[in-house]
Amino acid sequence: VVELDVMARNIARMAIEARRYGVALRPHAKAHKCGAIARLQVDAGAVGVCCQKVWEAEAMFAAGIKDIYLSNQVIAAPKLDRLAKLARTAQVSLAIDSPAGLEAAARAARDGGVDLTVLIEVDLGDARNGVPPGPALVDLARRLSATGNLRFGGLQAYRSQAQHASTAAERRDLTAAAVAAIVSVRYDLTKAGIECQVVTGGGTGTVSYAASSGVYTELQPGSYIFMDAAYGAIEDESGGPFRCFDTALFVEATVTSAREERAMCDAGAKAVSPAGALPLVVAPTDIVYYAADDEHGRLRWHPGSPGVRVGDRVRLLPDNCDPTVNLHDWIVGARNWRVETVWPIEARGPGL
Amino acid sequence: VVELDVMARNIARMAIEARRYGVALRPHAKAHKCGAIARLQVDAGAVGVCCQKVWEAEAMFAAGIKDIYLSNQVIAAPKLDRLAKLARTAQVSLAIDSPAGLEAAARAARDGGVDLTVLIEVDLGDARNGVPPGPALVDLARRLSATGNLRFGGLQAYRSQAQHASTAAERRDLTAAAVAAIVSVRYDLTKAGIECQVVTGGGTGTVSYAASSGVYTELQPGSYIFMDAAYGAIEDESGGPFRCFDTALFVEATVTSAREERAMCDAGAKAVSPAGALPLVVAPTDIVYYAADDEHGRLRWHPGSPGVRVGDRVRLLPDNCDPTVNLHDWIVGARNWRVETVWPIEARGPGL
Numbered sequence: 053v054v055e056l057d058v059m060a061r062n063i064a065r066m067a068i069e070a071r072r073y074g075v076a077l078r079p080h081a082k083a084h085k086c087g088a089i090a091r092l093q094v095d096a097g098a099v100g101v102c103c104q105k106v107w108e109a110e111a112m113f114a115a116g117i118k119d120i121y122l123s124n125q126v127i128a129a130p131k132l133d134r135l136a137k138l139a140r141t142a143q144v145s146l147a148i149d150s151p152a153g154l155e156a157a158a159r160a161a162r163d164g165g166v167d168l169t170v171l172i173e174v175d176l177g178d179a180r181n182g183v184p185p186g187p188a189l190v191d192l193a194r195r196l197s198a199t200g201n202l203r204f205g206g207l208q209a210y211r212s213q214a215q216h217a218s219t220a221a222e223r224r225d226l227t228a229a230a231v232a233a234i235v236s237v238r239y240d241l242t243k244a245g246i247e248c249q250v251v252t253g254g255g256t257g258t259v260s261y262a263a264s265s266g267v268y269t270e271l272q273p274g275s276y277i278f279m280d281a282a283y284g285a286i287e288d289e290s291g292g293p294f295r296c297f298d299t300a301l302f303v304e305a306t307v308t309s310a311r312e313e314r315a316m317c318d319a320g321a322k323a324v325s326p327a328g329a330l331p332l333v334v335a336p337t338d339i340v341y342y343a344a345d346d347e348h349g350r351l352r353w354h355p356g357s358p359g360v361r362v363g364d365r366v367r368l369l370p371d372n373c374d375p376t377v378n379l380h381d382w383i384v385g386a387r388n389w390r391v392e393t394v395w396p397i398e399a400r401g402p403g404l
Numbered sequence: 405v406v407e408l409d410v411m412a413r414n415i416a417r418m419a420i421e422a423r424r425y426g427v428a429l430r431p432h433a434k435a436h437k438c439g440a441i442a443r444l445q446v447d448a449g450a451v452g453v454c455c456q457k458v459w460e461a462e463a464m465f466a467a468g469i470k471d472i473y474l475s476n477q478v479i480a481a482p483k484l485d486r487l488a489k490l491a492r493t494a495q496v497s498l499a500i501d502s503p504a505g506l507e508a509a510a511r512a513a514r515d516g517g518v519d520l521t522v523l524i525e526v527d528l529g530d531a532r533n534g535v536p537p538g539p540a541l542v543d544l545a546r547r548l549s550a551t552g553n554l555r556f557g558g559l560q561a562y563r564s565q566a567q568h569a570s571t572a573a574e575r576r577d578l579t580a581a582a583v584a585a586i587v588s589v590r591y592d593l594t595k596a597g598i599e600c601q602v603v604t605g606g607g608t609g610t611v612s613y614a615a616s617s618g619v620y621t622e623l624q625p626g627s628y629i630f631m632d633a634a635y636g637a638i639e640d641e642s643g644g645p646f647r648c649f650d651t652a653l654f655v656e657a658t659v660t661s662a663r664e665e666r667a668m669c670d671a672g673a674k675a676v677s678p679a680g681a682l683p684l685v686v687a688p689t690d691i692v693y694y695a696a697d698d699e700h701g702r703l704r705w706h707p708g709s710p711g712v713r714v715g716d717r718v719r720l721l722p723d724n725c726d727p728t729v730n731l732h733d734w735i736v737g738a739r740n741w742r743v744e745t746v747w748p749i750e751a752r753g754p755g756l
Contacts, residue, residue: 124660128658138587308505326677345564380754
């Protein structure tokens with residue numbers, strides 16, 4: 053269940069933040085995988101969306117989004133062929149971080165008869181994807197610029213670990229270090245005669261730092277529309293809770309069994325992703341979701357609390373919104389707990 | 405990916421085990437959520453399937469399964485109404501563990517104009533669902549027997565914690581304690597003039613103990629068809645690895661990024677459920693999947709190992725098969741790594 057008014061405020065706040073600093077906003081569709089929500093973001097001024105999977109990109113295009121950036125490495129030929137096909141009608145770009153990735157993208161673009169804009173992912177310290185700043189990155193950009201059907205678009209510069217760092221100072225410092233690395237990479241590229249148009253990155257926890265850096269040209273936050281318990285646990289600049297965006301996404305469950313000070317509800321690890329901590333029970337209050345089975349959540353409360361009974365509803369706040377949405381086929385849009393709409397989550401799935 | 409020959413052996417072995425002890429086999433469809441696999445189980449002699457959700461039951465019926473037992477509490481009226489509708493054409497039974505559950509089932513059966521067979525779930529010590537052995541259980545059975553449109557079918561007697569206990573002695577002892585509790589409940593019921601036709605339970609880790617107990621009339625294992633790393637880690641009677649059933653289910657991923665002794669593959673927490681431990685890499689060997697991001701798995705290996713390169717495939721063994729299958733829309737059937745068929749996972753989803 054998404055509370056539509058809260059999500060609308062989150063969408064508006066992020067759009068204002070991007071406009072304030074004059075950077076483009078390209079929200080990450082991996083968070084919602086839902087065409088209706090992507091359209092709300094674009095209607096509020098987003099230039100398009102990021103996707104993580106080709107399947108997501110196809111679903112977003114089918115939902116009317118024209119400008120799609122695949123902010124991830126795509127290697128397998130069947131996936132790249134589908135992406136190239138999409139590029140005939142959509143504005144498509146993607147990230148690479150290796151010569152093998154470059155060759156794979158070039159082959160698909162050539163075979164598909166399209167031009168692809170390709171960004172190079174920079175390893176900013178996450179030990180995940182990306183090329184570390186240095187000569188290998190400049191070489192890759194040079195090869196890219198010299199490859200038919202490909203165009204060097206800029207840098208994918210997402211600093212994953214910065215997003216959930218608990219203090220604002222950590223998130224600011226990690227972003228500052230990322231910015232310093234990007235400046236150095238951009239300097240090397242300029243010296244090599246390669247223009248770097250786009251620097252894209254920043255997530256829900258760091259948008260303001262990235263936006264105000266003067267280096268990022270584009271933001272790609274995802275979770276801000278929904279928020280979740282993990283983002284709710286980080287601090288703002290004053291040391292208080294991070295409240296730039298409000299929690300809008302919940303899982304509603306029914307109590308199916310109850311005894312003394314404990315109960316079972318019908319939302320377990322198949323309904324709320326166990327990637328992260330257990331969900332919080334936001335309503336009714338004073339209930340703890342203390343364990344997740346595949347099909348059940350286990351609830352308990354202190355003696356004296358009213359607790360819950362069989363048939364009661366509980367509203368759960370997931371710790372990690374992205375993989376939780378990915379479990380569901382439909383998202384129920386509500387205003388103040390009243391159902392208003394139901395949207396398909398078209399791009400759900402581990403995907404292509 | 406499921407290796408069809410291995411799964412076929414698992415299906416045959418379980419069928420033999422049930423026949424040996426003269427108990428019915430009703431495999432749990434929550435493990436595969438796939439009509440094609442359910443049909444293979446029924447073709448091998450299963451009397452029908454268990455489901456955990458009404459949506460699963462509907463999907464199984466649509467796939468040709470005629471006898472469906474909902475081994476879980478269903479409380480919400482819209483779900484029960486759909487189950488009652490299904491009972492017009494399918495053989496449907498379900499479990500309850502409370503007077504509220506009884507009332508809800510009775511209302512749905514009455515409104516739907518159908519008779520429902522209802523089992524009472526016994527709390528065998530898992531602190532989950534179920535009524536503890538004692539007078540309250542007998543009272544509930546008495547009320548059930550006296551309720552129009554409902555028929556008391558027997559006992560749901562699944563001992564969850566016994567399934568993954570690491571030593572065979574623990575699993576045997578926990579099953580023996582469950583059997584003792586069931587015998588006592590059955591005695592109380594008989595004394596009250598209530599016949600208990602079915603005692604259903606037992607899972608992959610305890611089928612032989614349940615089957616040979618003389619008390620269980622029906623087995624409901626799920627994971628045995630696929631197996632997973634968690635079941636692969638339990639011991640058999642000799643203290644060696646539990647090899648009654650072999651691992652048949654894998655997630656194939658592509659390496660998308662690699663550097664030095666580490667790499668990223670495109671199967672993270674959205675492709676392999678994080679409910680449980682991280683997956684094992686079964687091929688190539690000597691690779692460790694050491695962390696899962698939402699979209700990526702992080703791999704590493706020792707210096708000197710060949711490792712993997714961008715574009716290589718890795719075959720992952722999930723720790724927990726049920727919630728991993730639930731992430732996917734299709735299951736690829738292979739023989740010796742060659743694709744032979746693709747089946748929809750019709751009942752995927754957190755469901756109704």
